[in-house]
Amino acid sequence: MKKNQRINRNLEILPGALSWGILIFLVALAIWQPVACAIVIIIFDFYWIIRTIYLTTLLVMAYRKLALQKNIDWMALCSRLRPNNRWKQVYHLVIFPVYKEGLDILRPSLEALKQSHYQKERIIVVMAFEQRHLPAKEYACVLEKEFKPVFGDYVSTFHPDNLPGEKRTKGANATWAARQAHDLLLQKGIAFENVIISCFDADTCVNKEYFGCLAYHFLTYPKPHQASYQPIPVYNNNIWYAPSFARLVEVSASFCQMIESMRLEKFVTFSSHSMSFKTLVDIDYWPVDMVSDDSVVYWKAFLFYKGDYQVVPLYTTVSMDIAYSNTFIKTLVVQYKQKRRWAWGIENFPFVVSRFLNDWEIPLGRKLKRSFHLLESHVTWAVWAIIIAVIAPLPILWGGVFFTEMPISYNLPKITGMLLNFTLGTSLVWIVLSRIILPARPKDVSWFKNVIMLLEWVIVPFIIFFLGSTPALDAQTRLMLGKYMEFSPTEKSRKVV
Amino acid sequence: MSGEQKIRSALYYLSVFIFLVGLPFIISFALGYKFDRRSFKFTKTGLILIKTQPSGASVFFDNMLLGDKTPVTINELLPGTYAIRMELSGHYPYFSNVTVEEGKVTRLEKVILFPLRADVKKLNKEVVTYFFIDEPKGAVYYVNDDERSVYKSDMDGTHFDKIADFQAIFPVPKKWKHSPDREKLLYYNTNQIGIVTVSAGDKLLSGQEQPFIINYAPGGIIEAYWHSDSYHIVLVTYSKIEIVEAKTNSIPVPIINLNKRNTSSFYDLRADTVYFLDSQKANDGLFYDNVYKLELNAKLYPFQEFMKLAPTFEKAGVKQYEKESKDQP
Numbered sequence: 001m002k003k004n005q006r007i008n009r010n011l012e013i014l015p016g017a018l019s020w021g022i023l024i025f026l027v028a029l030a031i032w033q034p035v036a037c038a039i040v041i042i043i044f045d046f047y048w049i050i051r052t053i054y055l056t057t058l059l060v061m062a063y064r065k066l067a068l069q070k071n072i073d074w075m076a077l078c079s080r081l082r083p084n085n086r087w088k089q090v091y092h093l094v095i096f097p098v099y100k101e102g103l104d105i106l107r108p109s110l111e112a113l114k115q116s117h118y119q120k121e122r123i124i125v126v127m128a129f130e131q132r133h134l135p136a137k138e139y140a141c142v143l144e145k146e147f148k149p150v151f152g153d154y155v156s157t158f159h160p161d162n163l164p165g166e167k168r169t170k171g172a173n174a175t176w177a178a179r180q181a182h183d184l185l186l187q188k189g190i191a192f193e194n195v196i197i198s199c200f201d202a203d204t205c206v207n208k209e210y211f212g213c214l215a216y217h218f219l220t221y222p223k224p225h226q227a228s229y230q231p232i233p234v235y236n237n238n239i240w241y242a243p244s245f246a247r248l249v250e251v252s253a254s255f256c257q258m259i260e261s262m263r264l265e266k267f268v269t270f271s272s273h274s275m276s277f278k279t280l281v282d283i284d285y286w287p288v289d290m291v292s293d294d295s296v297v298y299w300k301a302f303l304f305y306k307g308d309y310q311v312v313p314l315y316t317t318v319s320m321d322i323a324y325s326n327t328f329i330k331t332l333v334v335q336y337k338q339k340r341r342w343a344w345g346i347e348n349f350p351f352v353v354s355r356f357l358n359d360w361e362i363p364l365g366r367k368l369k370r371s372f373h374l375l376e377s378h379v380t381w382a383v384w385a386i387i388i389a390v391i392a393p394l395p396i397l398w399g400g401v402f403f404t405e406m407p408i409s410y411n412l413p414k415i416t417g418m419l420l421n422f423t424l425g426t427s428l429v430w431i432v433l434s435r436i437i438l439p440a441r442p443k444d445v446s447w448f449k450n451v452i453m454l455l456e457w458v459i460v461p462f463i464i465f466f467l468g469s470t471p472a473l474d475a476q477t478r479l480m481l482g483k484y485m486e487f488s489p490t491e492k493s494r495k496v497v
Numbered sequence: 498m499s500g501e502q503k504i505r506s507a508l509y510y511l512s513v514f515i516f517l518v519g520l521p522f523i524i525s526f527a528l529g530y531k532f533d534r535r536s537f538k539f540t541k542t543g544l545i546l547i548k549t550q551p552s553g554a555s556v557f558f559d560n561m562l563l564g565d566k567t568p569v570t571i572n573e574l575l576p577g578t579y580a581i582r583m584e585l586s587g588h589y590p591y592f593s594n595v596t597v598e599e600g601k602v603t604r605l606e607k608v609i610l611f612p613l614r615a616d617v618k619k620l621n622k623e624v625v626t627y628f629f630i631d632e633p634k635g636a637v638y639y640v641n642d643d644e645r646s647v648y649k650s651d652m653d654g655t656h657f658d659k660i661a662d663f664q665a666i667f668p669v670p671k672k673w674k675h676s677p678d679r680e681k682l683l684y685y686n687t688n689q690i691g692i693v694t695v696s697a698g699d700k701l702l703s704g705q706e707q708p709f710i711i712n713y714a715p716g717g718i719i720e721a722y723w724h725s726d727s728y729h730i731v732l733v734t735y736s737k738i739e740i741v742e743a744k745t746n747s748i749p750v751p752i753i754n755l756n757k758r759n760t761s762s763f764y765d766l767r768a769d770t771v772y773f774l775d776s777q778k779a780n781d782g783l784f785y786d787n788v789y790k791l792e793l794n795a796k797l798y799p800f801q802e803f804m805k806l807a808p809t810f811e812k813a814g815v816k817q818y819e820k821e822s823k824d825q826p
Contacts, residue, residue: 035528042527046520054512061501262505405602407529407544410570415527 007357009482011350015375016480019382019473026387030394034403038395038412044387049419055259056426062258062315063433066232069315074212075117081219090215091152091190092118093181093197093277097128097173101202103139105321108237109205110147112319118211121152124184128177131158155184163288168486171286171293174199178277178285185277193225195277199286199294203321204272205237213316214274221312225276226305228269228298231314233257235322236439240449242322244456245463246331249339250322251434261313266373268348269298269311272318279304291485292345299352302370307362319439332466339471344485346378346476382476385468389461392416431457529600531573543597545571545581549608554585567608575599585610620654629673638682638695642669647682647695663693663708672720676727677766681743683723683730688716690730692743709745722764722771724793731771731793733762738771738791753791756784769794 029037078087096109106127113125127143129136140156148154159176166172178197185195196218200206207213210231218224235242235250242250260267269275271294280286283300286293302309323338324331352374356367396409403409431454441449478485522532530539547556549567556563558571559580567583574597583591588610597603620637621628625648627640638660639648645665650657663684670684670691684691690713694706717735724731724740732739732749735758739749755775762773771791776784 039524039527042523043520046523047516050512050516050519054508057508058505061504065501262501264502406600407542407572407602408527410544410546410602411527411529411572414570415523 004354004358008350008354011353012347012482013480015346015349015378015382016473016476018375019379019476020480022379022383023386023391026391027394030391030398034395034399035406035408037391038399038403038408041387041392041395042412042415044384045392045416045419048384048388049422052423052426056429058259058262059255059433060429062232062262062313063436065315066258066317066437069213072209072213074209074216078212078216078219081216087215087219088122089191089194090122090218091185091195092123092211092214093126093185093195094123095126095128095174095177095181095197095199096202096204097170097177097199098133098136098139098202099130099170099173100133102135103142105203106139106143107146109200109203110143112205114147114150115208116206116211117208118215120150123151123211124153124181125151125155126177126181127154127156128173129156129158130161130173132161153184153188155180166288167290169288169291169293171290171296172288174293175285175288178280181277182281192278192281193276196229196274197277197280198272198274200272200318201320203237205319207231207316207318210314210316210318213314217312217314218276223308223310225279226301226308227275227310227312228301229274229314230257230261230267230269230311231272231274231316231318232261233271234317234319234437236317236319236437237321238324239322239438240442240445242324243328243331244452245459245467246322246324246335247453248456248460248463249335249467252430253342254437255430255433261315264310264313265369266377267311267313268295270294272320274314275301290347290351291341292347295345295348296351299348299355303352303355303359303362306359307366317437335467336471339467340475341485343378343381343472343475344479346472346479347484349374349378350479378472378476382469382472385464386470386473388420389465389468427457427460526573529573531575540575541599542573542575543599543601543603544574545579545595545597545603546606547571547581547583547608548606549583549585549591549610551585551588551610554583554588554591554610557582557584581605583608583610588612618654620650620657621648622650622654622657623648623659627670627673631675631679634679638673638675640670640673640684647693649695661693661695661708663691664710666691666710674721674723676723676743677725678727681727683721683743685718685721687718688713690718690721690732690741711741711743711745711747713741713749719760720762720764723766725766725769731764733760733771733773735759738762738773740793752793757786768792 026037026040029040081087094113096106098106110125113123114120116123125147127140129140136158140158144154144156157177157180159173161168163172163176181197185192196214198214214229217229221227232254234254235247239247239250257270260270273294275297279301280297283297283304287296287300290296298309298311323334325334349371353371356362356371359367395403396412399409435453438453441447475485525532525539529542529544531542532538533540547567547569552567554567556565556567556569556571560582563569563571576597576599578594578596581593581595589612591608591610593605595603595605621639623639623646624641624643625639626642629638630636630652631638635652637650637652637654639650640646641648642665645663646659647661647663648657649660661682663682666684666686666689668686670686673682673684675682680694682693682695684693690711691708692711693708713732713734715734715736718732719735720733722731722733723729728743730741730743732741736755737751738753738755739751741747741749755773756778757774757776760774762771764771770793772788773791774786774788776786778784
């Protein structure tokens with residue numbers, strides 16, 4: 001094994017080993033040193049509460065920005081920019097990587113694009129199908145017929161299977177489509193500097209103001225090609241029809257993304273995002289052999305620009321589907337797999353750190369900081385729920401007589417309970433915000449669903465137990481053992497009967 | 498840096514500050530330390546855990562009423578002794594002086610607060626002068642000396658019925674005893690033994706089943722025991738151990754003469770054996786108390802023959818139970 005490969009392999013092992021190490025260490029501590037374990041748990045609980053309060057404050061700040069920018073006429077703002085015609089030169093290249101999604105999913109996404117307030121002649125749509133999916137040609141024909149006349153240009157691409165160096169990932173399909181678009185833009189004589197590429201999940205329905213907002217930020221950001229543009233993903237497409245726990249998980253995911261939008265130094269692209277096409281070409285597109293293409297593309301750009309690359313938050317929404325199926329268990333599995341795929345973002349860690357080691361231009365402090373953030377966020381994700389739900393009671397259960405004779409045995413549950421009660425306050429904030437961002441109730445949904453949506457927050461502790469840390473620990477363990485994941489698209493349903 | 502990012506930074510550092518400042522207090526509280534603001538030091542404390550049955554009692558700690566009701570934990574107590582009082586309406590209060598040690602949990606977990614009026618239930622439905630319980634049968638027997646009647650009920654007083662009449666003896670009986678077959682009752686004083694049949698129910702009693710009295714002319718009955726055959730009665734008196742049949746005009750047969758006047762005895766019904774205390778003269782001429790075992794089971798005593806003879810200690814199977822005895826009778 002070459003040195004670089006060995007380093008890379010060790011970096012793959014590190015997050016999983018760290019997470020398992022923490023959990024095993026705490027369990028061992030609970031058996032042999034219950035007092036020490038109790039102290040560690042109290043420290044963790046206290047840290048977690050303060051972190052939750054801090055992050056909830058950021059959520060409120062992010063929501064405030066979202067609310068304030070909701071009614072901005074971005075096109076008007078664009079038109080006021082100097083020089084006057086600059087904004088008219090901007091093109092939006094929109095790629096929808098499609099795998100098995102049907103017309104019921106794809107049509108609303110294109111319809112939302114059609115309803116956009118941006119000039120349609122400056123929107124180029126690329127529907128990126130997989131060649132191996134047999135109905136793809138048929139879907140392409142139907143959609144072309146409907147939508148080709150609407151946009152400046154509209155192309156369907158069919159990504160061949162098993163290209164050398166590729167894995168079956170969304171990034172491979174998107175890259176194939178972007179290369180086709182590259183040729184198209186050259187043919188049309190459109191400068192890459194003027195093209196903003198948006199790579200959307202197939203179920204993404206953009207806000208009407210999205211492209212105006214994106215263009216404005218692109219035109220006003222000092223280094224527009226050294227930035228990705230990240231909207232707030234919300235899962236409103238089928239929120240009124242999704243089962244309770246799936247809805248809660250996705251609402252929490254939206255909120256997490258809103259919180260991240262406030263932490264610019266850690267902000268990384270996620271799911272549907274946009275960037276300069278020039279930059280995308282420069283960095284050689286998305287990775288074709290990694291599952292978490294949405295975040296790796298950011299790191300590629302970060303490395304390309306030697307650390308001088310940002311993610312600019314767009315306080316406008318793109319709406320996607322909540323992943324669910326037609327039975328509770330299947331939905332649980334779908335959700336679990338989706339969260340595990342998100343958690344597979346830990347593959348960024350060896351990717352980034354191994355390149356940091358060979359890079360001498362990015363400041364060391366920045367490299368250390370970003371590496372630590374990446375590792376800490378994933379390790380915390382993999383252990384926090386398990387520590388709170390499983391390990392916290394162990395000192396009391398296994399502590400024995402000696403432990404129960406000590407005040408800490410009585411104070412541990414008391415302090416834990418008291419600290420976790422603080423989270424009730426933050427939960428109220430989350431409940432209120434989830435109500436505010438909820439779209440209007442469809443006519444075929446009973447008003448009683450409003451009551452259910454309030455009551456469903458009671459099941460949050462159970463969701464945390466099942467979907468809090470386990471998918472992340474699973475992903476890290478797979479990476480640690482070298483059992484690499486391939487992209488498995490999440491099952492999406494608009495309305496399950 | 499934008500205004501929002503400045504606010505975020507301020508919040509971040511505030512959170513770090515709260516964490517760093519709050520953590521020592523939370524951990525010291527968890528470990529039972531108390532921060533003394535005067536001395537600016539942490540002092541190790543103990544705690545008292547109180548649980549009562551029933552719960553919800555008010556707790557007075559050194560005569561100061563606490564806000565919480567039981568179950569309650571009193572934290573951050575400096576080592577020492579504290580007066581704890583618990584009060585619950587309708588129950589007797591509970592007092593205790595509790596010593597608290599540093600770093601230790603003192604538990605008052607098994608406190609039962611007894612109700613002021615206990616759950617007392619009267620069982621008898623007639624005048625009663627004496628009662629006894631037949632535990633294996635789950636029955637209570639009541640004796641009315643004035644009416645010379647015996648009543649019986651279940652353990653909770655139900656099915657209270659008169660089961661027999663008996664003949665009076667004077668002075669009043671000091672004990673009543675069931676025969677092993679539960680068909681007869683024996684009652685006695687120092688010089689009379691009464692027998693009454695209790696199993697007849699409503700049917701007419703035969704001549705043998707009518708209540709009767711055996712007069713023990715010498716007097717001095719200390720104990721009377723039923724033999725396991727429910728027919729013979731073993732009498733321990735001031736001077737002898739005798740056996741008498743439970744029938745009218747029967748004559749006691751002496752088994753052993755006793756030197757000790759007020760002996761104590763025990764009858765093992767399963768083995769038909771009397772254990773008794775007696776004084777015997779030793780070689781040194783002095784009297785010593787020894788415990789003896791007298792076996793009266795059917796193997797050793799064919800009772801028909803036994804009634805004709807008064808065997809010696811050895812023949813009667815008496816075994817001495819004092820190892821250091823100075824005397825072999």
